[in-house]
Amino acid sequence: MRNTLLIILLLAVNTIVYSQNQLSGTITDANSGEPVFSASVYFPQLEKGTMSDESGKFTLRNIPDGTYKLIISSIGYTTLNREVKIPSEDINIDLNPSAIEMEEVIVSTPFHQLQSENVMKVERQSISELNKKGAINLSDGITQIAGVESITTGVGIGKPVIRGLSSNRVLVYTQGIRLENQQYGDEHGLGISSKGIGSVEVIKGPASLLYGSDAIGGVLYLNPERYAEAGETNAALESDYFSNTLGYQASLMAKTSGEKLKFLARGSYAAHSDYKDGNETRVTNTRFNEKDLKAGIGFQDKNYKADLRYNFNRSEIGIPEEIGLQSKDKEPMLPFQEIDNHVLSLDNKFYFPNSSIDFKLGYQFNDRKEFEEHHDHEGHEEHEEHEEEADHEEEHSEEADASVEPALEMHLETINYNLKYNLPKLGNFETIAGIQGMYQTNTNFGEEILIPDAETLDFGIFATTHYHLDNWDFQGGLRFDTRNLETSTFQTEEAEIIEGIDRSFNSINAALGAKYHFEQKFIARLNLASGFRAPNLSELTSNGNHNGANRYEIGNPDLENEQNFQVDLELEWRNEHFEAFANAFTNNINNYIYINPTGQTIEEEPVFQYEQANANLYGGEIGVHIHPHPLDWLHLESSFETVTGKLNSGGYLPLIPANSLTNTLRIELEGGNTFTEKYTFVRLKNVFDQNNPGRFETETNGYSLLGAGIGTVLKVNNVQLDLNLSGTNLLNKTYISHLSRLKQDGIFNIGRNLIFSANISI
Incomplete structure (x- = not known):
């Protein structure tokens, strides 16, 4: 059964090479206009993401055609959720500063949404x-x-x-x-x-x-x-x-x-x-x-x-x-x-x-x-209180080693x-x-x-x-x-x-x-x-x-x-x-x-x-x-x-x-x-x-x-x-x-x- 399943698993890892779509953009602070470094850019439906660089720029490749939810989050900013249609032109994203802690996408519920968007807490x-x-x-x-x-x-x-x-x-x-x-x-x-x-x-x-x-x-x-x-x-x-x-x-x-x-x-x-x-x-x-x-x-x-x-x-x-x-x-x-x-x-x-x-x-x-214990040493209890601690510890260790059969x-x-x-x-x-x-x-x-x-x-x-x-x-x-x-x-x-x-x-x-x-x-x-x-x-x-x-x-x-x-x-x-x-x-x-x-x-x-x-x-x-x-x-x-x-x-x-x-x-x-x-x-x-x-x-x-x-x-x-x-x-x-x-x-x-x-x- 194990070998059969392994063969199925390996055969399943196959695909066809398609032409590539990519999405590029820039993330900036909505107030100062400064680039936001190390912001998370994530497609929850595709389970695919990246991080913005020091210039606030990011690029995601190998994206299938369609309309997908894009989550942009960074510490100190309000998490942004927007839909993007692929193929797409380059996008510019402004994040608003916020003291509220950064939200994450919830994976255990079926629609992979942010916590604030989930119907179930x-x-x-x-x-x-x-x-x-x-x-x-x-x-x-x-x-x-x-x-x-x-x-x-x-x-x-x-x-x-x-x-x-x-x-x-x-x-x-x-x-x-x-x-x-x-x-x-x-x-x-x-x-x-x-x-x-x-x-x-x-x-x-x-x-x-x-x-x-x-x-x-x-x-x-x-x-x-x-x-x-x-x-x-x-x-x-x-x-x-x-x-x-x-x-x-x-x-x-x-x-x-x-x-x-x-x-x-x-x-x-x-x-x-x-x-x-x-x-x-x-x-x-x-x-x-x-x-x-x-x-x-x-x-x-x-x-x-x-x-x-x-x-x-x-x-x-x-x-x-x-x-x-x-x-x-x-x-x-x-x-x-x-x-x-x-x-x-x-x-x-x-x-x-x-x-x-x-x-x-x-x-x-x-x-x-x-x-x-009783499967290997029947008399263990009789000597338990009469041995010194060091000897007692050694006996227990030997008993554990001697337990060949569980x-x-x-x-x-x-x-x-x-x-x-x-x-x-x-x-x-x-x-x-x-x-x-x-x-x-x-x-x-x-x-x-x-x-x-x-x-x-x-x-x-x-x-x-x-x-x-x-x-x-x-x-x-x-x-x-x-x-x-x-x-x-x-x-x-x-x-x-x-x-x-x-x-x-x-x-x-x-x-x-x-x-x-x-x-x-x-x-x-x-x-x-x-x-x-x-x-x-x-x-x-x-x-x-x-x-x-x-x-x-x-x-x-x-x-x-x-x-x-x-x-x-x-x-x-x-x-x-x-x-x-x-x-x-x-x-x-x-x-x-x-x-x-x-x-x-x-x-x-x-x-x-x-x-x-x-x-x-x-x-x-x-x-x-x-x-x-x-x-x-x-x-x-x-x-x-x-x-x-x-x-x-x-x-x-x-x-x-x-x-x-x-x-x-x-x-x-x-x-x-x-x-x-x-x-x-x-x-x-x-x-x-x-x-x-x-x-x-x-x-x-x-x-x-x-x-x-x-x-x-x-x-x-x-x-x-x-x-x-x-x-x-x-x-x-x-x-x-x-x-x-x-x-x-x-x-x-x-x-x-x-x-x-x-x-x-x-």
Whole structure:
């Protein structure tokens, strides 16, 4: 199957040489008439762009015939959006100075618009900005986005939570395809390094219309870093040091682009010791390391574009059980996970005079292994408390090395396809129709079987349209999905026979949204959307001791689709001095699937079984951003987020984040011949008590965390050096997050952590 797909991918990279169109122009300041240097000029429909030179001039080549939206943006100016008909004469563009921060094109929604133009509100953050604020890894970084949190197991494992929903209810997209890496469990990490990711976009709420099953809670869309500009060659070396975990991270990148062909490669490595809590105690076996390789080949001619990307990630992550051995070692002890993840994707775009076709193919191979102590050394527990620390550490290392055979090993292979047709524009209507599908197999190789061998087949068909007026925009769509899931009969460790299942799940979903904007100051959005999620393999068929989750799980083969309906209202106001937003939502979910303790134990582990009931979540986010003109360098930001989740039959949902308030003071200075950018910030995050725990949870006390950072950019000729120093939990507080999976053992979260980053690029 892999060889067949590879041949298909390679054969797809073909094109015909066409005559060239090009667009040239000059960008100037509307007030002074001076040229604007390094302005971004971008065709979102073509995913093609460039930067203006020191004279404000730019040239884009190999542009197909037709009418396209052109986005011109630069720091300190209002982002400009205009339509350009190709072929075209040279154009002159005037940008108006503005204190409002530069807008970016949103990729995760279908029509590739600016944030202010989107009918659906989408949060967007560059990974570099998240890292500057002290993120240890990708799952930690996304928690800085309002409405997004993370279920954690130490600092090495994190699962995104969007407005109280997590696991299979949040769909992750990378390289333009849905990420499939056995993400059903909250003890699994993302399996993606932040290095080589350009930005992250977050859709809050059901996005089944665009993405199908599993997008019931939202979408985390990861945009890969871009290729070099045409005619340029770039290289970069990035390095980070983390004081708390004695961790280090290094990444080396090189990329080059001609007029048609583009190449990119990046290799990264990270290693961390056990983290220290606020009491200076190391939490045993929270250590982890990660190897990551990303590569890409791009081709673009007048009427065809191809982007072939590959990502390999290997993560070795310790599974903490209790605080014991105090060690600075970076190799995981038993028990630990070893996860290999391969992602191969090909994005084909065919451009016609007034329409286009986007055809994405993806192949993924996920190899998940879990190693446990009792498979190699039966008497480990007996001598644990009688050895010296150094000897104890050595024994654990030897045990890990001796674990030739994993207790649990599962291979997940997935083929994705996504075909979209952008129909010719009809008046003010833009319309997209498409089909999506997935074929997936799960195969067991280990001694333990948590979920059986299985095959999954998905198919979906959808259409969505956007209608534009001067002050109003409307967007709606309809979608049908079907999923067939077939599993094999298997035998548990207790010799119980679990019969295979053969089930189909179908759903029809719709979405309707409206946006009203007054000038560029006031925006109101109202979105109504339904979504669905078919129960996953773990929920339907699991029957075994899940070491990573510290429980015995029993599935329910009679589970039905989760089906939800969400109402989302969003208001924004902004001018040159002030921005404010308020988001409110209510999300009703029928047949909500949750895991519930039975009160029994098997193999000394508590037994949990999957059940269903109707549920409701509601809440929202509010915030302000003050940037008083002419003090454009000063930024005061404040945001508050809240979510409540309840079962209609009574009681609260588990794993709902506590309410929080975050206040940030930022100072950003531009200009200078050598130190071209300077910034500093102070951030205080107040997390309130969580007094509404789920059935098997306990209440969690609130806490406050202080963070700060400083950085600058040093430019000498063509060499740029970025220096950043940031700190989190600077007061070294001892606290426990409600979403920490170590909470049940009374283990504190990470204490004070200083991060120093030095990145050099040419």
